[in-house]
Amino acid sequence: MLVSNNSYVAPPSFILNGIPGLERVHVWISLPLCTMYITSLVGNLGLVYLIYYEESLHRPMYFFLAMLSLIDLITCTTTLSNALCIFWFTLKEINFNACLAQMFFVHGFTGVESGVLMLMALDCYVAICYPLRYATILTKPIIAKAGLASFLRGVLLMIPFPFLVKRLPFCQSNIISHTYCDHMSVLKLSCASIKVNVIYGLTVALLIGVFDICCISLSYTLILKAVISLSSSDAWQKAFSTCTAHVSAIIITYVPAFFTFFTHRFGGHTIPPSLHIIVANLYLLPPPTLNPTLYGVKTKQIQ
Template sequence: MLVSNNSYVTPQFFILNGIPGLERVHVWISLPFCTMYIISLVGNLGLVYLIHREESLHRPMYFFLAMLSLIDLFTCTTTLPNALCIFWFNLKEINFNVCLVQMFFVHGFTGVESGVLMLMALDRYVAICYPLRYAAILTNPIIAKAGLATFLRGMLLMIPFPILAKHLPFCQSNIISHTYCDHMSVVKLSCASIKVNVIYGLMVALLLGVFDICCISISYTMILQAVVSLSSADARQKAFSTCTAHRSAIIITIVPALFTFFTHRFGGHTIPPSLHIIVANLYLLLPPTLNPIVYGIKTKQIRDSVINLLHGGKGASVQDN
């Protein structure tokens, strides 16, 4: 430990303890984690390449999907290689500043992912409620500005996390019971009050999570109203089916995220630490693993583009509004 001039105690490194209580099965736990990581790399890189290559997919819905795939890739790559080093090689030390950088990117990318899911909900709202004006409303400049604003919002709000954590005294322990540097896991090691950290964390959760969920809910309420007003049952089914993959992506992302958030702050000793850590890892792994699969199965245009690509075709132009 290093003591600075302002009496703060700064550890040179933290010890990431993996999953406490399950050390003997770390290697076995790593197998599904590694498999999911490989699937996420192949699936998301393949999806981004497909959207880039196929002209029929150069449309707002798929541009947002490409953003989601890239963010998913960055999110799981921020934590999984480090976790696998713990499981396989028992490399548990992480430099203090590297830990803070990891904390920033983990929370930053998850915040951006939440915003992209909101943008995708708004995209489906425009496509279903204003189909004739879809291309005029969601132009490429608008998509680029919305994506940039979402990225900056998610990242800028996370800057105070490592700054606040860096100025805490860590005079008790430097052992983190986790596979990566999560904000609450780090600050709970401090021997000073973390009230400011907790309050700011809740504020960010409200500004990002609650706001995005409200926007998604409002979008889907309006989508339901528009779909119900359609005269044909086939038209209603076709219109609402374009949201199936997005609804699945929301469930895959939000359920483990809410579990992780509330158990970290209000779970106390009622949730076994090992279960919390496993779910926290799945929270970062499930969306990158399942989103490409869900969109590949549920979206006809992507399936057709994959078939065309495998057969050396150029892809067919398909309308899906």
């Protein structure tokens, strides 16, 4: 928006345009998304309720799983409400500050989720490599501190994002080709240099994503080394069953996340916007939908 003194100010609102090129099938796209959301809502709330009330599940692994379920519910609820309003009622307008708040919640809690997945990998490592010391190493105070540290890291590193965006002038279109306010999608509307924002975004990605992936990889390398040294086939099976659900959760979380991250920055015009937006939604919705099923099927205690 251009004002009389030739300076630029932020628009009062943005227009979320949904999935460009697929407007005619928005209603049909909304049906599986809504089904997945209801499934994730029932599954994750049920899982949290079960872990809270069942004393046999008051163990580190299940505390971390409850954290993961709560985080998943927050992230998918934050974004899907906008998507369904677009698909069902053509309500595309979102207030500028509400857009920044949504951006903060989406990226902040995905950062927290990454930290919880890392803690779950460390939990698997301790359970397999130090089974006799498991209860003394992962005590409730340690779990609480680790969970709080993961939460604070994700939130504190994301606090600058809204302020860095708010300082930018938006003198071009206010139409965002997305179903929610993604950081890079908003930045592309600015008519000023976004170098600082991009550099800070890459720095946060390194501090959270790359660090967590390295810790997870190291944990599973040590787990694999310990499992190979086991002579009993039953011990092998027990060790792998402990980690199968977590490995599946890592795959369905990180693969679409890295696809979204790299296509925004390096994909250019080679990847259709509709594909990018669909994957960006798959990055947030399938993990909370599938995680309760994965852990329910693979974990005898939850069954």
